[in-house]
Amino acid sequence: MEIFVEGIGIIGGFGAGVEGFSAALLNGKSPVQSVFVESEDGQKQMPAFLADTARLDEFVPKKALRRIDHYAKMALLGSYLALEDAHMLDIDRKSLGIVIASGYGASNTTFAFLDTFIEGSDTHSSPTHFANSVHNAAAAHVSIIIGITGPCLTVSQFDMSVPSALITAVNWLREERVERVLFGAVDEYCDVLGYCWRRFFGENDGALVKPFIFDVLQRKEQFSKKSHGVTQIEPFLFDQQTSIPGEGAAFFLLSRKEDSGKKYGSIKGVDTGYRSRLALPDPEHTFFILGADGSRDCGQRYGQQVKKEMNVSSYTPLYGGFPTNMAFDMATACLSIKEGKMYALPTEISCPPSLTIETAEKKLEGSQICCLKLGAQGDSGIITIGHP
Amino acid sequence: MTIKEKLKKLLIEELNLEDVTPEEIEDDAPLFGEGLGLDSLDAVELVVLLEKHFGVEVKDLDEGRSAFQSINTLVAYIEERST
Numbered sequence: 001m002e003i004f005v006e007g008i009g010i011i012g013g014f015g016a017g018v019e020g021f022s023a024a025l026l027n028g029k030s031p032v033q034s035v036f037v038e039s040e041d042g043q044k045q046m047p048a049f050l051a052d053t054a055r056l057d058e059f060v061p062k063k064a065l066r067r068i069d070h071y072a073k074m075a076l077l078g079s080y081l082a083l084e085d086a087h088m089l090d091i092d093r094k095s096l097g098i099v100i101a102s103g104y105g106a107s108n109t110t111f112a113f114l115d116t117f118i119e120g121s122d123t124h125s126s127p128t129h130f131a132n133s134v135h136n137a138a139a140a141h142v143s144i145i146i147g148i149t150g151p152c153l154t155v156s157q158f159d160m161s162v163p164s165a166l167i168t169a170v171n172w173l174r175e176e177r178v179e180r181v182l183f184g185a186v187d188e189y190c191d192v193l194g195y196c197w198r199r200f201f202g203e204n205d206g207a208l209v210k211p212f213i214f215d216v217l218q219r220k221e222q223f224s225k226k227s228h229g230v231t232q233i234e235p236f237l238f239d240q241q242t243s244i245p246g247e248g249a250a251f252f253l254l255s256r257k258e259d260s261g262k263k264y265g266s267i268k269g270v271d272t273g274y275r276s277r278l279a280l281p282d283p284e285h286t287f288f289i290l291g292a293d294g295s296r297d298c299g300q301r302y303g304q305q306v307k308k309e310m311n312v313s314s315y316t317p318l319y320g321g322f323p324t325n326m327a328f329d330m331a332t333a334c335l336s337i338k339e340g341k342m343y344a345l346p347t348e349i350s351c352p353p354s355l356t357i358e359t360a361e362k363k364l365e366g367s368q369i370c371c372l373k374l375g376a377q378g379d380s381g382i383i384t385i386g387h388p
Numbered sequence: 389m390t391i392k393e394k395l396k397k398l399l400i401e402e403l404n405l406e407d408v409t410p411e412e413i414e415d416d417a418p419l420f421g422e423g424l425g426l427d428s429l430d431a432v433e434l435v436v437l438l439e440k441h442f443g444v445e446v447k448d449l450d451e452g453r454s455a456f457q458s459i460n461t462l463v464a465y466i467e468e469r470s471t
Contacts, residue, residue, distance in 0.1 A: 066406050125436065
């Protein structure tokens with residue numbers, strides 16, 4: 001039984017909605033912002049891809065959002081945008097399921113709650129923070145605000161959260177438990193993450209950073225003037241740490257039948273596990289989108305698994321490094337199927353000659369697209385999207 | 389900043405009262421139901437807010453109920469227990 005992608009709702013550093021994401025893919029660049037990170041020498045600046053949820057006002061009154069944090073707002077906006085993209089804002093909520101993947105969960109709220117608990121015990125801790133601090137708070141808010149009464153699940157399996165959650169979503173549809181599933185992924189940036197990022201991955205300080213830098217060369221100049229830090233994710237330099245933190249949400253309306261006319265393709269396969277030999281699709285008829293996001297620990301595994309005969313690309317420089325960015329790879333694959341072409345590689349990416357990297361736009365001509373995500377612990381995930 | 393001003397500012401910040409300014413919160417208007425429109429979860433947040441920012445504990449439910457009527461009753465409650 002084929003499972004179709006009827007709508008996509010996506011937000012990240014590039015903006016909100018399929019249009020913004022398509023523009024980033026077509027232009028090969030995405031705006032990066034700066035965050036301030038605590039260090040032993042005071043605050044330091046670091047690049048990050050951050051998401052804005054302002055468009056949520058189009059769907060929900062502000063008053064209804066006052067107890068919803070940024071993490072859940074991203075999920076809620078992703079959900080609405082996916083329904084809107086599929087022209088199904090009036091969908092039957094009873095036969096709609098929700099499956100959400102998250103690696104970090106509501107990290108801002110979790111640490112805010114823990115801080116108040118440490119400072120003044122439970123008497124200083126906000127009950128709203130407590131309720132919002134769990135990973136499945138986003139799914140609960142989506143369910144309540146949109147009024148979805150079908151089954152609701154959150155899956156957290158760090159780098160493999162997305163394929164693991166998608167397996168459940170596909171199973172719900174195949175066993176006809178629901179008519180459609182709102183499947184999505186969400187992760188957020190937080191100060192603690194920024195602190196850890198800098199501590200673990202090194203310096204990236206001192207540069208005077210403009211709030212929105214679209215041009216990669218300008219960005220390099222901004223971030224590297226006084227620092228020796230990272231300015232751009234280099235997905236194919238597997239032995240280097242070049243990751244930039246990101247956040248966002250990517251949601252998909254999945255169905256057993258394709259009604260929307262959007263033709264985002266269908267899910268040909270989804271798998272995750274710890275097998276040393278991956279069952280990858282035939283490279284002759286497949287383009288591969290690598291989830292390599294500049295993390296050296298994971299990068300070394302891509303170096304082992306990616307062969308010369310595989311036509312590979314990567315778009316993580318457009319949305320950043322975070323556990324569930326595989327859902328953004330999946331969105332890229334769906335848009336590529338719709339457009340009938342692989343998008344060109346983001347600008348200024350280094351391409352080692354040992355790999356067969358698709359740098360320019362290329363027609364798909366019937367080929368399918370395999371999103372490949374490799375974790376640092378020997379775990380792997382595969383999502384294959386193809387023509388129905 | 390007076391206790392009243394601080395209280396109004398904290399109410400807006402801690403309860404995320406969107407599109408409300410301190411000037412719009414009337415001193416004698418009901419905080420719950422009509423007026424500001426707070427609910428039972430806000431009441432718990434208010435208990436936390438009073439202890440965290442004013443060092444005032446609300447132990448007696450009946451006492452709390454009368455104190456939570458309006459900004460003026462809350463300010464009186466804080467002043468009574470702060471001295």
